[in-house]
Amino acid sequence: MVEKIMLDVSNVNFNYKFENHNVLDKCNLELKKGEVGCILGQNGVGKSTLLKCITGLLNYDGNVKVANKEISQINPKERSKLITYSAQEFSINFNYSVFEILLMGRNPYVNFFNGPTAEDEELVYKTLNKLQIEHLANKSFLSLSGGQKRLVMIARALIQDSKVMIFDEPTSFLDFKNQVLILDVIKKISKEYEKTILFSLHDPNLTHFSDKIFTMKNGTIVNSGGQDLLNKDTFMDIYGLSTDILQYNNKKIVIPNI
Numbered sequence: 001m002v003e004k005i006m007l008d009v010s011n012v013n014f015n016y017k018f019e020n021h022n023v024l025d026k027c028n029l030e031l032k033k034g035e036v037g038c039i040l041g042q043n044g045v046g047k048s049t050l051l052k053c054i055t056g057l058l059n060y061d062g063n064v065k066v067a068n069k070e071i072s073q074i075n076p077k078e079r080s081k082l083i084t085y086s087a088q089e090f091s092i093n094f095n096y097s098v099f100e101i102l103l104m105g106r107n108p109y110v111n112f113f114n115g116p117t118a119e120d121e122e123l124v125y126k127t128l129n130k131l132q133i134e135h136l137a138n139k140s141f142l143s144l145s146g147g148q149k150r151l152v153m154i155a156r157a158l159i160q161d162s163k164v165m166i167f168d169e170p171t172s173f174l175d176f177k178n179q180v181l182i183l184d185v186i187k188k189i190s191k192e193y194e195k196t197i198l199f200s201l202h203d204p205n206l207t208h209f210s211d212k213i214f215t216m217k218n219g220t221i222v223n224s225g226g227q228d229l230l231n232k233d234t235f236m237d238i239y240g241l242s243t244d245i246l247q248y249n250n251k252k253i254v255i256p257n258i
């Protein structure tokens, strides 16, 4: 059986207005249905910019296809069924409860005249349970800590239930246990529901929650692969950092050598 490419990014270039250099320079990557990918790269290399282009939030040059459809050509409602984006920052200023914010994740599916269904509400409760944040349901979103807000926004992306899910640094603000919990949920969801998921990451020791690693340098993807990419050359190349690589139970552990 030929495995289906769900996310196909080819030759994507982008620069911000008034910047005189390309922030993104011929970026290419692809992920199959049910595959999880992560992007590693220095601060400022262009990870967030690439994720925003992939989601259609920035006007890129090149091609981004989700399920064979060019993302810039699809209307916003249809696009949100195909792709979800969970940003690094949250711009919610109204005093909604966590439950209300999560239910809004069902907006792309809601019939204007009938509103959310009992199944939509059920999905919200199930997701709260999966992420172990049921106790936050009735709290005001604005009263939450940075890490709790992160968990809620990830829950919302899962509730939106699109084919491709994009998370910009899903582990930022989270404590050690919640970093692992989130990545474990992301991986299980991708396998259980055949979702394609791409996220940016700073800790190479959390890359084993992904099937594919992409490394980024000078605004472009320079390499892709599995755990084999976790080697001394990779970290010297993308960070200029000397490392030691240990093997533990089939997993590679990266240790900075300073």
Ligand SMILES: Nc1ncnc2c1ncn2[C@@H]1O[C@H](COP(=O)(O)OP(=O)(O)OP(=O)(O)O)[C@@H](O)[C@H]1O
Pocket (backbone or CB within 6 Å): 016, 017, 019, 023, 041, 042, 043, 044, 045, 046, 047, 048, 049, 050
């Ligand atoms: N709105 C903007 N206007 C102009 N330049 C920007 C804007 N946003 C980002 N940049 C620049 O684009 C480059 C890439 O930024 P980006 O946020 O994509 O990097 P990143 O790899 O996600 O970084 P980090 O790991 O620190 O989050 C940086 O040089 C940054 O200063």
